[in-house]
Amino acid sequence: xxxxxxxxxxxxxxxxxxxxxxxxxxxxxxxxxxxxxxxxxxxxxxxxxxxxxxxxxxxxxxxxxxxxxxxxxxxxxxxxxxxxxxxxxxxxxxxxxxxxxxxxxxxxxxxxxxxxxxxxxxxxxxxxxxxxxxxxxxxxxxxxxxxxxxxxxxxxxxxxxxxxxxxxxxxxxxxxxxxxxxxxxxxxxxxxxxxxxxxxxxxxxxxxxxxxxxxxxxxxx
Amino acid sequence: xxxxxxxxxxxxxxxxxxxxxxxxxxxxxxxxxxxxxxxxxxxxxxxxxxxxxxxxxxxxxxxxxxxxxxxxxxxxxxxxxxxxxxxxxxxxxxxxxxxxxxxxxxxxxxxxxxxxxxxxxxxxxxxxxxxxxxxxxxxxxxxxxxxxxxxxxxxxxxxxxxxxxxxxxxxxxxxxxxxxxxxxxxxxxxxxxxxxxxxxxxxxxxxxxxxxxxxxxxxxxxxxxxxxxxxxxxxxxxxxxxxxxxxxxxxxxxxxxxxxxxxxxxxxxxxxxxxxxxxxxxxxxxxxxxxxxxxxxxxxxxxxxxxxxxxxxxxxxxxxxxxxxxxxxxxxxxxxxxxxxxxxxxxxxxxxxxxxxxxxxxxxxxxxxxxxxxxxxxxxxxxxxxxxxxxxxxxxxxxxxxxxxxxxxxxxxxxxxxxxxxxxxxxxxxxxxxxxxxxxxxxxxxxxxxxxxxxxxxxxxxxxxxxxxxxxxxxxxxxxxxxxxxxxxxxxxxxxxxxxxxxxxxxxxxxxxxxxxxxxxxxxxxxxxxxxxxxxxxxxxxxxxxxxxxxxxxxxxx
Numbered sequence: 001x002x003x004x005x006x007x008x009x010x011x012x013x014x015x016x017x018x019x020x021x022x023x024x025x026x027x028x029x030x031x032x033x034x035x036x037x038x039x040x041x042x043x044x045x046x047x048x049x050x051x052x053x054x055x056x057x058x059x060x061x062x063x064x065x066x067x068x069x070x071x072x073x074x075x076x077x078x079x080x081x082x083x084x085x086x087x088x089x090x091x092x093x094x095x096x097x098x099x100x101x102x103x104x105x106x107x108x109x110x111x112x113x114x115x116x117x118x119x120x121x122x123x124x125x126x127x128x129x130x131x132x133x134x135x136x137x138x139x140x141x142x143x144x145x146x147x148x149x150x151x152x153x154x155x156x157x158x159x160x161x162x163x164x165x166x167x168x169x170x171x172x173x174x175x176x177x178x179x180x181x182x183x184x185x186x187x188x189x190x191x192x193x194x195x196x197x198x199x200x201x202x203x204x205x206x207x208x209x210x211x212x213x214x215x216x217x218x219x220x221x
Numbered sequence: 222x223x224x225x226x227x228x229x230x231x232x233x234x235x236x237x238x239x240x241x242x243x244x245x246x247x248x249x250x251x252x253x254x255x256x257x258x259x260x261x262x263x264x265x266x267x268x269x270x271x272x273x274x275x276x277x278x279x280x281x282x283x284x285x286x287x288x289x290x291x292x293x294x295x296x297x298x299x300x301x302x303x304x305x306x307x308x309x310x311x312x313x314x315x316x317x318x319x320x321x322x323x324x325x326x327x328x329x330x331x332x333x334x335x336x337x338x339x340x341x342x343x344x345x346x347x348x349x350x351x352x353x354x355x356x357x358x359x360x361x362x363x364x365x366x367x368x369x370x371x372x373x374x375x376x377x378x379x380x381x382x383x384x385x386x387x388x389x390x391x392x393x394x395x396x397x398x399x400x401x402x403x404x405x406x407x408x409x410x411x412x413x414x415x416x417x418x419x420x421x422x423x424x425x426x427x428x429x430x431x432x433x434x435x436x437x438x439x440x441x442x443x444x445x446x447x448x449x450x451x452x453x454x455x456x457x458x459x460x461x462x463x464x465x466x467x468x469x470x471x472x473x474x475x476x477x478x479x480x481x482x483x484x485x486x487x488x489x490x491x492x493x494x495x496x497x498x499x500x501x502x503x504x505x506x507x508x509x510x511x512x513x514x515x516x517x518x519x520x521x522x523x524x525x526x527x528x529x530x531x532x533x534x535x536x537x538x539x540x541x542x543x544x545x546x547x548x549x550x551x552x553x554x555x556x557x558x559x560x561x562x563x564x565x566x567x568x569x570x571x572x573x574x575x576x577x578x579x580x581x582x583x584x585x586x587x588x589x590x591x592x593x594x595x596x597x598x599x600x601x602x603x604x605x606x607x608x609x610x611x612x613x614x615x616x617x618x619x620x621x622x623x624x625x626x627x628x629x630x631x632x633x634x635x636x637x638x639x640x641x642x643x644x645x646x647x648x649x650x651x652x653x654x655x656x657x658x659x660x661x662x663x664x665x666x667x668x669x670x671x672x673x674x675x676x677x678x679x680x681x682x683x684x685x686x687x688x689x690x691x692x693x694x695x696x697x698x699x700x701x702x703x704x705x706x707x708x709x710x711x712x713x714x715x716x717x718x719x720x721x722x723x724x725x726x727x728x729x730x731x732x733x734x735x736x737x738x739x740x741x742x743x744x745x746x747x748x749x750x751x752x753x754x755x756x757x758x759x760x761x762x763x764x765x766x767x768x769x770x771x772x773x774x775x776x777x778x779x
Contacts, residue, residue: 094747098626099618107618116519123507130503133494137567138504138511151493 015209019202024131024148028198031191032075038068039199046203049171050164058171065175069182072195078187081117088113122184125194128154131201142189148198153205160208175200229343230327237323237350240616241316241359246309248625249361250746251634253514254660256362257667258284260311263297265673273666275677276688280401280445281454283684285660286694288457292401293364306670308637311362318370319359322578323349325373330582333380333546338589344605345585351612354522354570354577356620357515368402369574371395372409376549379417383545386428393435397442404458405572407446408560414439416552420545454689462564464491469565491565498568499558499576502528510570514631520619522570522577524612527584534587553579626746633664635751638743639721640668642754647702650718654708654726655696662698662705671700710735715759724750736761 019025028036045061084092092113096104124143129135132154134145149157165172183196252260262272262282271277272294281288297314304310326349330342349355358366378392396414399406418425418432425432440447449455464473470484477483477490498504506525509516523531538547557576561569570577592601629635643651643665655661666676679699684691697706708726714735720727732739737755745751 095623098622098747107622119507119525123503127501127503129494129498129501133490133497136494137498137565138508151490154493154497 015206018153018209019206022149022153022202023146024198025202027146027148028195035068035071035075035192035195038064038071039195042068042199043202043206046175046199047206050167050203050207053168065178068199069196072186072192076186076190076192076195078117078121078185078190080187081114081121081185084110084113118184121186121188121193122180124188125183125197126180128157130194131197140188143193144189144191148194149201149205153209156208156212157201157205158208159211160204160206163207163211164204225339226331229339230324230346233323233327233343233346233350234320236347237320238316240350240356241319244621245312245316245360246307248621249514249632250625250629251632251637252308252311252664252667253361253632254285254663255289256308256311257633257663258282258289258660259294259297259362259364260301260306260308261663261667261671261673262291263294263301263311264306264670265676266294267298267302269673269677271673271677273673273676273680274684274688275681276684279688280449281457281689283454283688285663285696286457286692287461288454288689288692290364290368290401290403292398293362293367296367297362306667312360315361315363315366316359318367319355322355322359322370322373325370325377326578326582329373329377329380329546330585333544334586335541335544335546340601341586341589344588345582347605347609348527348581348585348588349578351609351616352523352527352581353517353520353616353620354574355581356616357517358571358574361514363571365403365405365571365574368399368406369578371399371402372406372413372575373578375399375410376413376553380545380549383421383424386424386431389428389431389435390438393439394442397439400443400446403571405560405574408563409556409575412556412559413552416556417549420548420552449689452689453692457692459564462566464488464565492562495565495567496558496562499561499573501568504568505580510568512566512569513628515570517616517619518623518627520615523580523584524608524615526608526611530584530587530591531580532587533590534583534585537586537590538583550579550583554583629746630749630751634745635743636661636664637668639752639754640665642741642743643669643703646719649702650716651703652708652713652716652718652720653703653705654720654722655705656707656726658694658696660694660696662696662700665698665700665703665705669700669703675700714757714762716757717759718757720755720757721752722755723752727753727755 025036025040028039042061042064045057045064049057049061092108092110095108098104099107124130124140127135127138129138130140130145131148132151134147135143136145139145161172179196179200183194186193186196188194259282262284265271265273272279272282274283276283279291282291282294293314297311300313301310304313323346327342327346330345331337331339334341372395375392375395378388378395382389382392393414396410400410414436446455453460463469465488467484470477470487474483474487477487480486505521506523506528507521509521538550541547542551554576557573557579561572566572588605589601592598592604639653653661653665665671683695697704699705708720708722713720714737719740720737727737731737732755736758738758739753740756741754742750743752743754
């Protein structure tokens, strides 16, 4: 964090203002002040982790992530993935009939439907179009799709991901995997769908912007 | 070593052959309209030297006003001549191309990956054998699959040209020919060629004559396509689907209307979102192509477990980005979705097959990297067997069971069954009640093997001597006793005929009201009623003493 500020206070301030004015944080502030604060704290922790390593820092980040996740779960845990609708039951029965005797049950049962619903939430959260283009061109029926980040921030996200994965690969993959798996329990149609990714993506964008600005400044000298 | 190589390739082609040829004429059940069009036009060209519209040697097939590329159709002619027109014969070429792609993948990795390891090309080829997109598109008459194999062969030639430059000539010829196989390759071919020349510009500086000669050949082969660029037919699909028009901007770009350079920003946003969707984890590993005939139920283009080796593969290729194979893979992945991103169909997998193929190779390299030089390297083969088995089980469920049963009506299975019924009514008038502008006629033409001469006689006035310019399509047809058009209630129930319609077009209440007698019922593979055949009873409908309007209609049609 201190390295970021050292670059240029005005540049750093610009980055912060930019991210604070993204559509997502503005929407979040309207819907939940607590979640906004938690997500920003987590964002700061992640940016600091990029530059520093300490057990205390990892522990703090883990705790903040836990509190953040629990808070999101309290407001939008997807119970529907554990219960089957009549339509789903009809579909299971119909599909079982297509297989040889007894085989259909292996492929189509309550667990497979639950797992499919969970997978849907996970993978919908991993769609970059969701964040930069409101899921366009594959809008999700019934979902609260709005543009979460400005599209021109996308290249900086890519740079940020690349830098973070290169510098802290274990931390990077751990955070992405855990966030993705936790996101599977939040219905993609809920108001707070994919919110768990907000601190992560914002941190990557900040790092990407910082890296890009440093690179340009270095080559201009 | 050579025997080992031979055995591996034999096993891989055997497995590829089984997955691509097993029940090829039954799964998918029926043929999609594009397949029927390729098949019937190949049949027509074989018998008369002209397509269904009477055009000799079409560069693009007029088909139903979509103008697909024609190379697949032409290459199918000898197969149909040998095996007769059937579902198997029309899909044979695509299945064969799918097998050849496996062999090409093996050799590209083997010769150019750099390590001379036999494991990497084996796994690369194996992944192409089992990956969902390759199986799906190899088991249907898909011209894009032919284009992909031509592109892959061309890429192999380009790579070989780095050792012996004369290989550049066949590589260029093949890349030019790929544009006749699929529309997407008309852009991909040119861009790839330019980028490849740029990547090795130092080499081509020393072989200018060969370069100029090859590029001249490329342009000459492409000449017919360039000449037709001013004809609407050659850019028909783009015209129908692009987002560049003012109308589309007016209706969909509201948020940009009051911004300076609003239309340009709108187009940039559309292109960016479309392009990005081809790299979305959601689309590649979970949510398949939204068009059911281009996807497998519950299975996207890659298996879910392939996410992990993909990440490792990208890392490996980036680390070795100076190697020519990595460069070619990255270039293919990056430029493949460009053509697809210029139109508004979301995640249209057929238009980006070269990119999917390159990603499959990256996944294979990543898989090897996970295990190579690590503590758990001995688990490589065990894990490989487990993931391959798991994948094949998923493929069996999604493709060989669910797709066969749930998507049969999309593949016109009901018209295949109808064809058997129609033979019983050859002496009776038959009306196939088709709705909208869906080209139902092509299924009838394909399954009934309608005389191409008669088809051409019927169609020629519609083309009006402007094959590539007259793009409008009329879905109503008549072949001898069979008529295909929408049902006209006030007329058709008073004519002595068989009416074939879906359960939505004629309900059982309507059938009762209008004295229609059910004579046959056709179900799809899922057991749902798809088509019902009704015999009209005009005398019964009219009754002994019809009155008013009914009397006038009865008298008119009797």
